[in-house]
Amino acid sequence: xxxxxxxxxxxxxxxxxxxxxxxxxxxxxxxxxxxxxxxxxxxxxxxxxxxxxxxxxxxxxxxxxxxxxxxxxxxxxxxxxxxxxxxxxxxxxxxxxxxxxxxx
Numbered sequence: 001x002x003x004x005x006x007x008x009x010x011x012x013x014x015x016x017x018x019x020x021x022x023x024x025x026x027x028x029x030x031x032x033x034x035x036x037x038x039x040x041x042x043x044x045x046x047x048x049x050x051x052x053x054x055x056x057x058x059x060x061x062x063x064x065x066x067x068x069x070x071x072x073x074x075x076x077x078x079x080x081x082x083x084x085x086x087x088x089x090x091x092x093x094x095x096x097x098x099x100x101x102x103x104x
Contacts (some may be wrong), residue, residue: 001103009096022076023077026052029054059087 029049032038040046056077063076 001080005096005099009092013088013092016084016092019055020081020084022052022055023059023081026056028104030071 028067029038029045029052033040033045038045040049059080061075063080064074067076067079074075
């Protein structure tokens with residue numbers, strides 16, 4: 001049972017890491033589109049933008065409701081990344097240790 005718990009927490013940590021990467025990629029892509037460096041008429045860029053938006057929108061929406069836009073700059077990805085990093089660094093290891101203590 002202990003290896004299974006370790007594996008589940010490894011997968012959770014990896015998924016949260018991928019989510020942080022997706023948020024950073026979405027922010028960079030939105031800047032590139034806003035400054036007209038790349039164009040959404042390109043099918044590949046449009047597909048990547050839609051995928052990243054679909055992945056990050058459910059996470060960012062609660063932050064965007066609470067935090068107003070600061071002069072057209074959306075800081076909700078920064079705060080979401082901070083929260084996810086806190087979960088990865090503090091909550092996941094604590095939950096992992098708690099579950100290990102229950103089964104050992």
